[in-house]
Amino acid sequence: MPGLVRSFVGKWMVAASVPFLLVGCGEMGLLDPKGPVAEGERAMFFNAVVIMAAIIVPIIVLTLYFAWRYSAKAPRGRYTPEWSYSGRLELLVWSIPALVIIFLGGIAWIGSHELDPSRPLRSNVRAIPVQVISLDWKWLFIYPEQGVASVNHLVIPAGTPVAFRITSATVMNSLIVPRLGSQMYAMAGMDGKLNLQADEPGRYRGLSAHYSGEGFSQMMFYADAVSPAQFAAWAARTRAAGPMLDAPTYLRMIKQQSTSRAYTFRAVAPGLYDAALRQSGVKASERSSGGREDTE
Template identity: 60%
Template sequence: MLIRATRRAGFLAALATTACAPALLDPAGPVAAGEKTLLINSLAVMLGIVLPVILATIAFAWWFRASNTRAKHLPEWSYSGKLELLVWSVPLLVIIFLGGMGWVASHDLDPQRPLASRQKPITVQVIALDWKWLFVYPEQGVASVNRLVIPAGTPVQFRITSATVMNSFFVPQLGSQIYAMAGMEAKLNLMADRPGRFRGLSAHYSGEGFSDMDFTVDAVPPRQFAAWAAGTKGQGPALNGASYLALAKQHGSIAPFTYGSVPPGFFAAAVRQAGAPVHETDNGGRES
């Protein structure tokens, strides 16, 4: 029974490690790559003290075993200034190294810091709903639900808010997660280095539908993105106050779909509502 339980625990641990590895150790953008470098460097610094301590513990236990008559026993020994300096200096250096790396990375990977690129950034406005994601493309005049399409190799400037409780926007293979809060606008800059399909999710528990609050990120070549935006514009339903309220009231997992038009100022109106969905107005979704 014990052997079976041990095997089961080992299998679950291996499965969990395999599931996390592609997202954390397979970055698809400069922000995620920087975070991976910081993670590995921090681990290396910490192992620099952990491994010697483990080896020293084994060595001390072996040397001072009862059968070793060469080991000296010093019952009167109580203090050594040099040894005390050594014991405290090593962890102090580790803390200094970790703090320095964290300080540098926190500035280099600042979510609001624009990414260096020859390509002009695009803007995507993100609204967290119960329990779905709404992506608005103000420059293209379209919107999508539970599917984010972005051009590969082009910086994306995300402006993020919530129309309900606090949530967290996270695409592990692209980088930093950031909170979406009602009445507030968060900014996040990400970029996909290569075309591909990535998983996006909510990293903050927000209710009974939280486990299904994920979305697909499709990074496509710039020409394909332009064709997608042009093909979406004018097709399907329009995003306005009435359709937004209807979307907000839907519960459960929703298949991705698009809106063919978005009124100007829609995202700003959603932020001003401070947690209440945009009301129907005579301006097609804008506040009167």
């Protein structure tokens, strides 16, 4: 029996330490948000935990109490074999779980609207657009206003909303920067919308949260949140050197396999994202209908 108690206490200590491990996990600290979306998700998580604890903790306490009070070795309760029903007890048994479900449903309803990935963030600063294309197995980020692009490296100004458009040129993936907020699936022929913001400068790790093949484990990138002045300087440096991202270069990137190297393009052909969106949509339709896929 003492061994069983030690095992039970040990498991509870491990479970209780998980949130603190997540907070101290640096780049992947899910409970250490750095943006308004992630902050809202953490608030939802803690509110749900408190509501569920309101029923779980009393149940655990009452279970231990009844096991002690009505034990066979030293019974302390009154034995009433004829008792079968209590309206008040029945009301209590059903009302508490019903209230928990109502409260959790309310949190989910409000959160699903307030934290809708496609909903623009409230801010006095105008959002900057970033177009994202998922490739095998790397991320392509296009900055249409700055006229540059980068691979496996996202640079954004801190305190400024970022409006992402996300698609995939190959298989389905999922873009997420855990400390900034929600994930969004990248699917061929679909134009996903995601709005995020970094409240303070820093380096945050991003990744694909959906298995997509042998290069999936290396499909990671860094999101560097910098000051607006540093962002403008980075865009100027990027425009001063490097290759141009045109249609032939993009087609070679599609055929190229996994790469974790980060590099930039000094210029981007106009309308490249929309053209890639249409092309991937046509290929997805051909695959779903059993037609021949055009590899040219």
